[in-house]
Amino acid sequence: MTAERKSLAEKILTINPKIIMIILLILLIIPLAKPLALPLAISKNTKHFYEIIDGFKPGAKVLFNYIPTTATMGDLCPPSVPVIYHLYTKHVKIYFVGVGVADGILTLIDTQVFSTIPPEKFGYKYGEDWCNLGFLAGGDITWATFAKDIRAAVKFDRYGNPIDSLPMMKEINSIKDFDYVIHCGESITILVRQWGDPYKIPLLVISTTAAVPMDVIPFYRTGQIYEYLGGLGAGAEYEKLVNRPGKAIASVDAITLTHIFLIGIIILGNIVYSSTRLRGGKIR
Amino acid sequence: MISTDIGIWVSVILIICVLTFIIKDTPLFRFSEATLVGVTAGVLAAQGLQNVNRLAWIPLITKADYISIIPILLGILMFTRVSKQIAYISRMPVAIMLGAGVGVAVTRTMATEIIQQAGGLFKAMPSSTLDIINQIIFLICTIGVLLFFTYTRAHVGGLGFITRIGRYALMLGLGSIYAGHIYARAAWLLPILQRIVWDWLGITL
Numbered sequence: 273m274t275a276e277r278k279s280l281a282e283k284i285l286t287i288n289p290k291i292i293m294i295i296l297l298i299l300l301i302i303p304l305a306k307p308l309a310l311p312l313a314i315s316k317n318t319k320h321f322y323e324i325i326d327g328f329k330p331g332a333k334v335l336f337n338y339i340p341t342t343a344t345m346g347d348l349c350p351p352s353v354p355v356i357y358h359l360y361t362k363h364v365k366i367y368f369v370g371v372g373v374a375d376g377i378l379t380l381i382d383t384q385v386f387s388t389i390p391p392e393k394f395g396y397k398y399g400e401d402w403c404n405l406g407f408l409a410g411g412d413i414t415w416a417t418f419a420k421d422i423r424a425a426v427k428f429d430r431y432g433n434p435i436d437s438l439p440m441m442k443e444i445n446s447i448k449d450f451d452y453v454i455h456c457g458e459s460i461t462i463l464v465r466q467w468g469d470p471y472k473i474p475l476l477v478i479s480t481t482a483a484v485p486m487d488v489i490p491f492y493r494t495g496q497i498y499e500y501l502g503g504l505g506a507g508a509e510y511e512k513l514v515n516r517p518g519k520a521i522a523s524v525d526a527i528t529l530t531h532i533f534l535i536g537i538i539i540l541g542n543i544v545y546s547s548t549r550l551r552g553g554k555i556r
Numbered sequence: 557m558i559s560t561d562i563g564i565w566v567s568v569i570l571i572i573c574v575l576t577f578i579i580k581d582t583p584l585f586r587f588s589e590a591t592l593v594g595v596t597a598g599v600l601a602a603q604g605l606q607n608v609n610r611l612a613w614i615p616l617i618t619k620a621d622y623i624s625i626i627p628i629l630l631g632i633l634m635f636t637r638v639s640k641q642i643a644y645i646s647r648m649p650v651a652i653m654l655g656a657g658v659g660v661a662v663t664r665t666m667a668t669e670i671i672q673q674a675g676g677l678f679k680a681m682p683s684s685t686l687d688i689i690n691q692i693i694f695l696i697c698t699i700g701v702l703l704f705f706t707y708t709r710a711h712v713g714g715l716g717f718i719t720r721i722g723r724y725a726l727m728l729g730l731g732s733i734y735a736g737h738i739y740a741r742a743a744w745l746l747p748i749l750q751r752i753v754w755d756w757l758g759i760t761l
Contacts, residue, residue: 293578297575304750304754344744349747411661412660412661425611462661464668465665469672482737482739484736485729490673496668523743531739
């Protein structure tokens with residue numbers, strides 16, 4: 273019995289996915305080692321996000337809910353760094369907290385943000401200009417409690433200080449006392465449901481790229497989310513706007529290159545599949 | 557220059573173990589998987605204890621916040637699951653958690669995710685011809701998708717036409733979500749590759 277020879281079309285359509293994965297890995301690694309400096313256009317949303325923060329008055333009170341996970345850190349931490357850097361330069365009061373099911377506020381904010389841009393370097397004093405209220409695990413109940421009465425949800429900050437001992441907490445009782453809320457993470461629906469809509473507070477969202485079409489755009493379109501940054505790509509744009517190149521710009525080349533490859537194989541696969549079917553052939 | 561930091565070496569070794577899964581399900585992959593599960597469980601347990609301490613125990617002993625006894629008690633009741641005879645007691649805290657959670661969520665869901673979203677169809681007043689066309693397409697697609705999920709009449713004739721538009725709109729929406737996920741997967745892979753290239757091999761920009 274002789275082995276049946278596969279046509280080129282069949283070879284393409286039945287290619288081992290492992291080969292594609294290895295090519296993807298290589299395409300991701302090369303630009304990390306040697307950036308290609310591909311052109312980067314600033315999107316309308318990123319520019320608007322930048323303009324909003326640029327308009328913050330010194331002393332404005334900003335609640336920063338930071339809940340990336342180890343799975344989403346690649347998409348969420350790089351854009352959060354230039355945004356926090358921008359907040360420092362505007363001398364606003366920043367209240368970091370991690371309300372949600374993820375614990376980024378306990379670990380990732382130290383390793384991904386404060387290690388790069390420590391607040392003290394920008395003249396920020398703990399308790400007066402910035403504070404870390406720690407991680408509050410939970411779903412709707414936690415979010416609703418925190419919004420209604422912060423002291424009912426948080427008694428001590430991340431470092432064990434009673435929150436009443438922090439001077440910047442004196443005028444803060446509920447979420448209404450903040451001028452803006454910046455949310456970095458998933459759980460967009462709970463955010464809008466428990467914080468944005470009931471208290472009519474402007475929500476600025478840093479979301480993963482995958483969440484933009486499904487979780488962010490519907491709320492953005494109706495004005496329930498004021499503005500958003502969508503993942504790593506938007507982070508690179510923001511780094512360009514604040515003129516502080518960092519991890520996002522260094523990583524975006526890798527993403528672009530892999531996308532070109534993926535778009536290429538999707539188009540190739542569809543052409544081969546359609547032409548084979550049009551010729552009456554079968555795909556095994 | 558290759559890193560001399562033991563932490564980076566450990567993480568890179570585990571990353572390489574995970575990446576061996578590209579070839580096949582290897583013992584190295586299973587080792588790293590088990591390590592991740594164990595470490596995650598440990599971290600979560602520590603965080604849980606820290607939360608109980610910070611949010612309930614310290615307020616109870618330092619501020620005589622007696623209301624904290626209730627969540628502590630409910631938490632202790634969860635451990636009754638270890639004994640078959642009294643395992644049913646653990647359903648009480650679960651029921652309270654679920655009931656309160658659903659109650660808080662459902663009351664807001666209607667306003668936020670249904671009424672506001674439906675109203676949003678007409679909220680943004682179009683300011684240019686392109687916006688008007690966009691709004692019309694959006695409206696037709698929304699109606700098409702909603703009608704696509706009606707099953708009381710056969711999708712033929714005029715109804716068939718509009719449900720077909722709905723189906724195409726759904727496919728476009730799903731395509732966009734799929735593209736977003738491809739992007740996200742690549743972005744999720746980046747931190748581990750950055751750890752190898754930047755932190756471990758020391759190839760800096």
